Amino acid sequence: MTDYLMTRRRLLQVGAGGLVTTTVLGGGLLTPDPAHASPYASPFTWISPRGTIEVMDDYPYWVARERGYFGDLGVETAMEAGPADGTAVVKFLAVEQADIGFPSPGVLSFAVNAGMDLVSVYGSGFLDLFNVAFRKGEGVKDLKQLEGKTVLLGSAAWQSICDPMFAALGVDTKRITYVEAGWPTWTTALAGGQGDACLAWEGLRADLGAKGLDFDYWLGMRGSPLPSNSLVVRRVDLEDPARLAMLKKYLRGWAMGSEFADRNPRAAADMVFKALPTTRANYGARAGTESLMQIHRTFKGDMAKRAGWGEHNIQAWDSFFKLLKTIGQSNVDIDTARYVTNDFIAEANDFDKTRVHADADAYALPDDLAAVDMGEVEANFYGNAIN
Structure with a gap:
């Protein structure tokens, strides 16, 4: 395992010159805001698989944060420097420099082969993004x-x-x-x-x-x-009652954020822009809304065939892991049931949808987002697709 993992000291050294982002729930890297005090003693840190969070992709978190959908977790956000290496997300999880990540299935398989005992608990990316x-x-x-x-x-x-x-x-x-x-x-x-x-x-x-x-x-x-990408945690944290309680509330907030965005994507885009002003400047209202809708469509899939937000397609995951062994990308037979679970999906989706829809419908859009023609965005959604 030491061949694959960086030491804590190495992680901190790399972090001084890289680009990674963490989201802290319940205090931790930042001094907790007394107005959002958390009953949980330890932090809950989210890590991006990208070299930046200045994107629309993480909109469920930003919606949940603004609307209070994380409940009593006490939400603070912090941006810390770190590596843009494609496997950093699982390495940080394994050495307890982060608590939940968003790796691709291939990077999760790398972690399994490296002996990292991680579990995918929320299938954010239902379709291949x-x-x-x-x-x-x-x-x-x-x-x-x-x-x-x-x-x-x-x-x-x-x-x-x-x-x-x-x-x-x-x-x-x-x-x-x-x-x-x-x-x-x-x-x-x-x-x-x-x-x-x-x-x-x-x-x-x-x-x-x-x-x-x-x-x-x-x-x-x-x-x-x-x-596609999913939310992944350490198995040991699922055995810790306090950490498990934090995780369950986090996942419910993520599901509520997804439901809100499904109802009003322009409002969700505005919440991302409020949290990340550089993202507003980089995208603008039209492209930001379109970007969010693109990623949302892969997150959503066909909800009529799903148990709710975050449900993994277990058959697709099982076929994926078998394919990895066939092509030599995995040295082991990965047991899908051990590393991918839907155990938390029912509870994550146990929220008041009427309340979330009312929140979304009542949201006052700023002028630039109100001017985005959703019909035109939808009509041109696949305009540069060749399949």
């Missing part, structure tokens, strides 16, 4: 046509995302050349003529468009059978 981006006019509907081509990545760790997605569609991954083009420059490298395609994802699709990077996209939520 990952996409393949191409320069305009160069996209392919059949990803087998990528064989012999070059795919750009922001981090070498992202190969653990690409290989299973490609292999599930019959692509010979040994015939793909991956190039680590760097975070956050891998998409501009594609636009500048390097490589043939790059990994992308929902939410980012709108962000890139707003920045003038006009790509064609093969959409994972339309063509991939794989699951």
Whole structure:
């Protein structure tokens, strides 16, 4: 395990020059606000899989935070420097530098192979949120046509995302050349003529468009059978009554935030913008709303076929883990029932939906978001999709 994990000292050294974000519930990194005092003695820290949280992706948290959906946890947020390494999220969890993370399934499998005893407790990404981006006019509907081509990545760790997605569609991954083009420059490298395609994802699709990077996209939520990022914790914390109580309230807040956003995505976007002013400046009202809707659609899936927000598609996860063993990405047979659970989903979804809908309907939008034409956004939602 020491081959895979950084020591606490190493984590702190890396943190001095990197980009990671933590969200603290119940005090911890920040002095607790007396107005939001928490009955819990220890912090509950969320860590991003990205090098930034200046994105729309984490909207359920920001909605829950503003609307008080976390209950008596006592909410504070803090941004701390840290690594943008694709596997940092599980490494931080394993060495207790964070308490809940949002890794991709491939990164979770890396953690299992490394001996990290982590459990996915909330399937945020029900549909595959990952996409393949191409320069305009160069996209392919059949990803087998990528064989012999070059795919750009922001981090070498992202190969653990690409290989299973490609292999599930019959692509010979040994015939793909991956190039680590760097975070956050891998998409501009594609636009500048390097490589043939790059990994992308929902939410980012709108962000890139707003920045003038006009790509064609093969959409994972339309063509991939794989699951996507989920909320992951340490197994030992599920055995601690106080930590478990915190987790359950956190997950209910996350579900309520998702329900609110489903009802009024522009209001959810405004709450992200209030918390992250730089995000408002980077996206603007239209692109921010569109980005949120993109990621939300992968989070939601078909709710008529789900037990509620956060339910994992166990069959998809099981197929994914078996595929990893087949392609050599996993050295062990991963027991899905051990590492992926829906035990907390019923309780997470046990909230007053009428109250949440009333909150969403009553929200007063600022002028810029009120001016966003939702019908037009919806009509152009798949405008640059090729599948």
